[in-house]
Amino acid sequence: MDILKKEYYFLSEKEQCEILVFALNNIWKNETLVMNIDQAKIEVAERLKDTLNETDEIILEGFMRFRMKDFLSHWREILIASIDHYLLEQEYKEFINILKYFVEIRKPKIKTIHITIGHDGSFIILDDLLKVVNDDVLVKNSKEKNMTLTKEDILLSMLISIAPKKIIVHNAEKIEDKLLIDTIKRIFIDKVLFTNDII
Numbered sequence: 001m002d003i004l005k006k007e008y009y010f011l012s013e014k015e016q017c018e019i020l021v022f023a024l025n026n027i028w029k030n031e032t033l034v035m036n037i038d039q040a041k042i043e044v045a046e047r048l049k050d051t052l053n054e055t056d057e058i059i060l061e062g063f064m065r066f067r068m069k070d071f072l073s074h075w076r077e078i079l080i081a082s083i084d085h086y087l088l089e090q091e092y093k094e095f096i097n098i099l100k101y102f103v104e105i106r107k108p109k110i111k112t113i114h115i116t117i118g119h120d121g122s123f124i125i126l127d128d129l130l131k132v133v134n135d136d137v138l139v140k141n142s143k144e145k146n147m148t149l150t151k152e153d154i155l156l157s158m159l160i161s162i163a164p165k166k167i168i169v170h171n172a173e174k175i176e177d178k179l180l181i182d183t184i185k186r187i188f189i190d191k192v193l194f195t196n197d198i199i
Contacts, residue, residue: 004020022085027075040071100187102160108162110127111128112128113127113133113162115168130199152177166193167191169192169194170196170197171196181194
């Protein structure tokens, strides 16, 4: 909390709370910790006992700073990672909102788009009449600008450019990239239908 208040004061109280909860979850549930939570409790108890053997009173701030330095360092790492994750998530949400707005104001070039997966794992995009839709311009432009577009980038760009009223994703279980599925759902919301039908 101290780090958040002092170093990330520009974040709202709500944002700080969300990050704190996320960080605490990572601390309690993190399987990569050197010791699990039960071992950590025993370790802290031992350190408290050692301190009480040396003195009659404990100044919590001093105990934390000197006897819990390794814990604090590890917690700080988790907090920084949690902040990075939170800020990236916020940027992703803003990006999705911009794309949603862009799709909403565009006139659909094709009413219904069918997406299916080819034998090589590539996406095949079909129109209302089940004719293949290619975006050679997009691929050509990306090559001219020395951009490396993945098949997922091309699919998403095409869907946003076409802005269809309805998207039917066939053999949905074959799509390995779950983030892509999530992104399509977030941008097109109720316009997306997933089916295991093969076309």
